[in-house]
């Protein structure tokens with residue numbers, strides 16, 4: 001019942017982002033390969049959460065990502081009812097893990113609350129946060145410095161809150 005209601009919510013109130021997420025997720029779907037890293041270890045967890053959250057989760061391997069123009073530009077997203085990420089080690093040795101999946105779920109909850117206004121997050125987050133973050137790294141910031149800044153931005157902070165991600169603990173994992 002909950003799954004049906006979430007589906008209806010996504011394809012009405014959340015239509016713009018669900019449509020955008022659907023279209024973008026086709027690239028992921030076309031490039032799926034058997035998960036070997038993070039994804040393989042947590043497939044039961046992923047299946048359970050797809051059901052529980054009313055979402056679709058697709059993971060591509062780093063190899064598929066590297067060979068594809070679109071996957072290579074977009075590191076991953078949670079949009080509409082689609083979570084698309086990379087199986088393992090996309091960013092400077094940082095693995096997309098359960099916290100990353102939960103964070104993307106936080107973006108999806110944001111969208112389910114604010115509906116079509118989520119389009120603003122879709123513009124702000126990749127353009128301002130992501131591109132500026134990449135620019136900062138080209139200008140001397142370490143990955144950790146950039147990530148700390150990135151997850152303080154309002155839409156990222158909110159996704160962590162709604163997705164129940166302990167970002168401080170997550171960042172500490174990559175500190176050494």
Ligand SMILES: [Zn+2]
Nearest residue numbers: 103107156159
């Ligand atoms: Zn995010």
